[in-house]
Amino acid sequence: MLKVWGRANSINVQKVMWTLGELGLAYERTPVGGSFGGTADPAYRAMNPNGLVPTILDGDTVLWESNAIVRYLAAKYDAGGLWPEDPLACGRSDRWMDWTATTLSPAMTPVFMATVRAPRNAPPPEDFSAALDKLSSQFRIIEEALSRSDYIAGTRLTIGDIAVGVFVARYLRMPITRPLLPRIEVYFARLKEHPAFRTHVMVPFGTCQEEWAALEREHG
Numbered sequence: 001m002l003k004v005w006g007r008a009n010s011i012n013v014q015k016v017m018w019t020l021g022e023l024g025l026a027y028e029r030t031p032v033g034g035s036f037g038g039t040a041d042p043a044y045r046a047m048n049p050n051g052l053v054p055t056i057l058d059g060d061t062v063l064w065e066s067n068a069i070v071r072y073l074a075a076k077y078d079a080g081g082l083w084p085e086d087p088l089a090c091g092r093s094d095r096w097m098d099w100t101a102t103t104l105s106p107a108m109t110p111v112f113m114a115t116v117r118a119p120r121n122a123p124p125p126e127d128f129s130a131a132l133d134k135l136s137s138q139f140r141i142i143e144e145a146l147s148r149s150d151y152i153a154g155t156r157l158t159i160g161d162i163a164v165g166v167f168v169a170r171y172l173r174m175p176i177t178r179p180l181l182p183r184i185e186v187y188f189a190r191l192k193e194h195p196a197f198r199t200h201v202m203v204p205f206g207t208c209q210e211e212w213a214a215l216e217r218e219h220g
């Protein structure tokens, strides 16, 4: 059976779990990382030299890097579905995976750390407002893309939605002020129609470091 290592509230683990759920594949997940530790163990490092989560084992194949894992699972188990077979359609979806990794994630991290991950009552960092503006401007790019199609690259869920969707779920649930983004709201509602998204991505993350740690223990 396919094995996954990673804690349930990691955004990168969530991409893999959501994909597995969409594909209906059986899996066994071990909570690793965060307060669970385990990522420095030599056995874990032998699989994933980065000491990060997620890592998967499919047969005798070990893979790390969440986007690479999503691409692998989609191409192997759902070519023509989650993995668009037409090269152009695939590129139009796949580009969002790179974009989230290189552009959206770096913009999201400081805001997420200052709100959800900050200790209770910690004052916001001085540059918080600029970080929030920068993050909002990235979400306006998604808002614009969704004026052309129901999903990020067409009429159905594809790999790009897995990468964008986890960030949308995080952005819309963080305790922050957001601009009006009506298409993203509709997109979020559409993603929530997917049972695997509800199960693996709509995981509570708490509003401060203390709550986060408690939820992590509860959810694995």
Ligand SMILES: N[C@@H](CCC(=O)N[C@@H](CS)C(=O)NCC(=O)O)C(=O)O
Residues within 6 Å of the ligand: 010, 011, 012, 013, 032, 033, 034, 039, 051, 052, 053, 054, 064, 065, 066, 067
């Ligand atoms: N580029 C990597 C990033 C992996 C990553 O940064 N994972 C975080 C969790 S989201 C992690 O392992 N943090 C340390 C920990 O959880 O102990 C991927 O997409 O898989």
